Amino acid sequence: MAYYRRFDYPAPDPIILARLTEQQREMQSRVILQKPDFDLKLIAGCDSSFIGEDQILSAFVLLTYPALELVEKVYHVGAVELPYIPGFLAFREAPNLLKAYEKLQQKPDLIMVDGHGISHPRRLGIATHLGIHINKPTMGVAKKVLVGKYKEPATSKGSISPLIYKDEIIANVLRTKDNVKPVFVSPGHFMDLETATTIAMACAIKHKLPEPTRLADHYAAVFKSEV
DNA sequence: GCGACAG
């Protein structure tokens, strides 16, 4: 399979991109962006890493909330079917993430995904994509912007600034730690921006990344070194 | 037409 990384490789098949775009538009019509009515007791975090060029390892961690104590960690390794294309990340990583999710003994009330939720060209980032498939509340925490403009939030922890795209606030740029680059928090599915922002802040104890994402990141690396 | 572009 030929890979597309920025401008190094041949551009992806426009026919396939048109089909995937249409699929995202259909999924978008099912997204629900409202304050979740759950009793948050278990929160999950997930992340993927790659083994070579055609294998992907996805990890899920399960934490108690608000104590944030680790109660479970699982992973799954599978084949990579698509190259990375900005705007279509979910089609590359979600299939394997879903298989890892199925291995959890207990299921979370909310899933925090590494990447964007609705702060996406078609409002269907990987967090939203996963929420639609799992039919459960999700939110996205990304390290870099994908679309939209924003003013840099103040340098102190807790400062926020809205991310605007097409005259709409699609995420909050949140400073989770003093003098450290902010993260982009957006609702995924069965979620609203305010709640997602509050939870992200509550999970940012002493690191830039909120605990669910940070631990998923950590264990993905640990599992990878064991495989 | 020229950049920008999650992981």
Added chain:
DNA sequence: ATCTTGTCGC
């Protein structure tokens, strides 16, 4: 994501 060295700060 991944490839990579030294370096600054808590």
